[in-house]
Amino acid sequence: MRKIVIGSGGISGLKLVDAADPEPGPGEVLVLMHASSLNYRDLVTVRQAGATTPGLVPNSCGAGEVVAVGDGVRRIAVGDRVAPMFFQKWVDGRITPEARGSTLGGPIDGCLRDLMVLNEEGVTRLPDDMTFEEAATLPCAGLTAWRALVEEGNLKAGETVLVQGTGGVSIFALQFARLFGAEVIVTSSSDAKLERARALGATHVINYRQMPDWASAVRQLTGGRGVDHVVEVGGADTLQQSIASIALGGNIHVIGVLGGYVKDVDITQIFRSNGRIQGVTVGSRAMFERMLRAMHFNGIHPVIDARFPLENTADAFELMARGGHFGKIVIEH
Ligand SMILES: NC(=O)c1ccc[n+]([C@@H]2O[C@H](COP(=O)([O-])OP(=O)(O)OC[C@H]3O[C@@H](n4cnc5c(N)ncnc54)[C@H](OP(=O)(O)O)[C@@H]3O)[C@@H](O)[C@H]2O)c1
Structure with a gap:
């Protein structure tokens, strides 16, 4: 072989x-x-x-x-x-x-x-x-997005999800969020990729290169409320912005380290937000089987x-x- x-x-x-x-x-x-x-x-x-x-x-x-x-x-x-x-x-x-x-x-x-x-x-x-x-x-990227939003995040219709960038985990998160009837905000360094994200169902898009303080844009887009879920893949580059983006009681699913591993964070913003910060490493076979069934019955590819x-x-x-x-x-x- x-x-x-x-x-x-x-x-x-x-x-x-x-x-x-x-x-x-x-x-x-x-x-x-x-x-x-x-x-x-x-x-x-x-x-x-x-x-x-x-x-x-x-x-x-x-x-x-x-x-x-x-x-x-x-x-x-x-x-x-x-x-x-x-x-x-x-x-x-x-x-x-x-x-x-x-x-x-x-x-x-x-x-x-x-x-x-x-x-x-x-x-x-x-x-x-x-x-x-x-x-x-699916075994890593798909399952990670599924576990974060569905298994841990208990995603509900009408909630708002922010996904960072347009890589593997993030595009699955966009697809699963739409499946559950959530509104999705996508960030990217590329306007062309943001257009593709819109075509997949993103309601709002933000170019994080042009708008480094994208948490302010998220506040504006959500009428000051913030988002219910952040699919956090940027790591050191994005965690502080993610904390500033969530609604009261919102969730940050800590998954990736694209922008570095270590970061000082403002702890007051965490407790004031009453948010949850959940670490995620992929998922179990049982979670994978639930994800496959959901994709099969809903025609998600x-x-x-x-x-x-x-x-x-x-x-x-x-x-x-x-x-x-x-x-x-x-x-x-
Ligand atoms: N914990 C886990 O179980 C788990 C599972 C899977 C992945 N991960 C981690 O999650 C991250 C993403 O993995 P992936 O396989 O989906 O990667 P990927 O497909 O390579 O996606 C990378 C994309 O992320 C965006 N990006 C890069 N740097 C960024 C930054 N500083 N801030 C915001 N967005 C940024 C870019 O999108 P644009 O071109 O649109 O800007 C880039 O194309 C990695 O750190 C990976 O190690 C962890």
């Missing part, structure tokens, strides 16, 4: 190599991968390319078809179309330390390979109307902006590194 491995030198160090075909052991399934997708985390992993990562197969997200099963497998059968779960050991309930260490794309080899052996509990069957490319976008063959994976990472995408970037195997 072919696989992409991390070398040294970041994106230019990615290598396509041959490897022996794996075989499933007891309780395991062998998946022929048809597609995978990029997340910002994968870009960070490839760029860091430290002493622990050479030889690692990057990318947490993909989808494929089960071509063999090991002894004792009951949940999954040959021929099933499946997606591997981001957390291989988080089936349901609250996250555990064991689950937290069970992530694909590091420390466990990820999806940029032709064949994957996974525990049968670590995959989910896909609806028939979802393509492998679409499904490959992921927004795929660009597709690359496996051998051109480096070009896909270059596109993400320059922020040239809207929604998701997919690799076709």
